Amino acid sequence: MLIFAHRGASADAPENTLGAIKLALTQQVDGIEIDVHQVEQELVVIHDRWVHRTTNGTGQLPHYSMNQLRTLDAGQGEKVPTLWEVMQLIAGQCMLNIEVKGLKDVALVITLINKAQAELGFKQEQFIVSSFDHHLLAQIKQLSPTLKIGALTASKPIDYALFAATLGAYSVNADITFLDQAFVDDAHQRGLQVMVYTVDEAEDLEMLYHWGVDGVFCNSPAKAKMFINSIRS
Numbered sequence: 001m002l003i004f005a006h007r008g009a010s011a012d013a014p015e016n017t018l019g020a021i022k023l024a025l026t027q028q029v030d031g032i033e034i035d036v037h038q039v040e041q042e043l044v045v046i047h048d049r050w051v052h053r054t055t056n057g058t059g060q061l062p063h064y065s066m067n068q069l070r071t072l073d074a075g076q077g078e079k080v081p082t083l084w085e086v087m088q089l090i091a092g093q094c095m096l097n098i099e100v101k102g103l104k105d106v107a108l109v110i111t112l113i114n115k116a117q118a119e120l121g122f123k124q125e126q127f128i129v130s131s132f133d134h135h136l137l138a139q140i141k142q143l144s145p146t147l148k149i150g151a152l153t154a155s156k157p158i159d160y161a162l163f164a165a166t167l168g169a170y171s172v173n174a175d176i177t178f179l180d181q182a183f184v185d186d187a188h189q190r191g192l193q194v195m196v197y198t199v200d201e202a203e204d205l206e207m208l209y210h211w212g213v214d215g216v217f218c219n220s221p222a223k224a225k226m227f228i229n230s231i232r233s
């Protein structure tokens with residue numbers, strides 16, 4: 001079961017900052033998950049549409065220019081990073097799950113993934129582009145058919161993982177709240193990986209491990225890794 005740092009190692013560093021990414025890298029995670037929004041023609045790494053929860057600013061992200069956004073403190077003196085800065089920091093050391101939240105120009109994300117392969121030593125299979133916006137995922141799949149797509153769901157659809165298979169996704173990225181063995185088995189029968197968020201309790205990790213879940217997004221990835229290694233041995 002692969003361990004992904006959720007918003008970086010976000011239990012111990014401000015979420016979605018370079019500090020949280022650096023910490024996750026020292027913990028030798030299998031992958032890192034971040035949230036991405038478009039501001040002007042840039043992709044920035046931040047979870048919410050409003051900036052007040054994670055920065056010292058106020059107001060909505062779409063009202064910010066890049067220059068204004070970069071004056072904000074995202075915690076411990078850090079700026080809201082760009083996706084390219086995060087890619088430069090990771091530079092192929094682990095997988096990167098780019099969760100697309102607010103994006104008008106889908107080509108932006110594909111361009112950066114291609115550039116990261118050309119300039120930073122990433123392989124395409126190290127990227128997963130996930131979203132709750134399945135229309136957007138369909139557009140990405142059309143533009144880049146070999147890129148891994150993660151179809152996010154916070155529910156248990158009536159046809160289980162059919163929606164993800166229809167999209168040609170690589171994985172179902174599911175909320176633990178509604179996941180069960182039947183959903184996991186259905187996804188696997190359709191040839192999909194199952195990735196689950198957000199998992200930080202030992203009992204949950206053990207349950208998902210026994211269900212055959214392929215990857216988990218954890219705020220405390222170091223603890224999750226230790227626990228999984230202990231039940232494996």
Ligand code: G3P
Pocket residue numbers: 006033035047099130152173197217
């Ligand atoms: O990508 C998994 C998870 O991050 C989805 O929910 O709200 O934490 O971005 P959220």
Ligand code: MG
Pocket residue numbers: 033034035099
């Ligand atoms: Mg996310």
